[in-house]
Amino acid sequence: MPGHVVLKSTGPDPDPTEYLYVSLEQKRIDQTKPYDAKKACWVPCEKEGYVIGEIQGTKGDLVTVGLSGGETKNFKKDVVCQVNPPKFEKCEDMSNLTYLNDASVLYNLKSRYVCKLIYTYSGLFCVAINPYKRYPIYTNRVVKIYQSKRRNEVPPHIFAIADGAYMDMLQSK
Template identity: 35%
Template sequence: MAAPDNIIVGSHVWVEDPVLAWIDGEITRINGNEVYVNTANGKKDAKVSGQNKQSSYLKEMEKLAVASNISKVFPKDTEAPPGGVDDMTKLSYLHEPGVLQNLATRYELNEIYTYTGNILIAVNPFQRLPHLYDTHMMEQYKGATFGELSPHVFAVGDAAYR
């Protein structure tokens, strides 16, 4: 399989990681289905491949590798805002690692609600957030145009009611 056009040496990408799910890095080399990535967490020249090689060098590299096929390497949006986006249709790449990174970024900022179009995604904060559900908050969303205010369950409820 040929590499997608936007996956080239120097590209910032997401690669699968057995611990973190996805990790970002920069492609240093491409050889057929093999992609070598300097990852952000320090795994240098990690090999991403769909092939099994027998040499001791490659076996050693595979210990550091995030094993995958080039088809499982996804471009990273280097221009995404540091706080994420409130509607994921604004993302340059709507793929699993991009979505998960955006949700994680917003979660760290205590923004538990995110839209994907008119779909509301809620990430469980594992704590009570009474300020999100008081009467004042409900009144703010009453009659507001969908998407005018920050993502919230009240926005979806009001839009459904109307």
């Protein structure tokens, strides 16, 4: 923007913790979610993409699923996806998910984004969801968190990718 001046704030960089790590309190909440591996499922939804449901029965190629609000619907077996156990809630690397399906990937990305965790790994890739807000995760304080660390030692961030590339470049010249 012409004529727009950005002033550097004085003082120490703000604490980036809430934008990088899932809090212990949030982890406790996530671990206590009700979960039944045989009944929990994802089903397609026009409005939401996928919604969570509970399998109530199967008859041939159709699965009867109970949805929130007491509604019951039948779905073809091939569109019903399994739900990951609560230990995978807000997973940092989606390649570690027990059930890797579209619904689980979208759910994981959304649940991390809602908690201001905009970076997530998917195997070798770093997925970023732009919040269109300024988070204090591109400061010198954050650079120091990622310097000389392996990717699995720190939460997902573009700095981890950049530092890994830099270290590889130094080693292979």
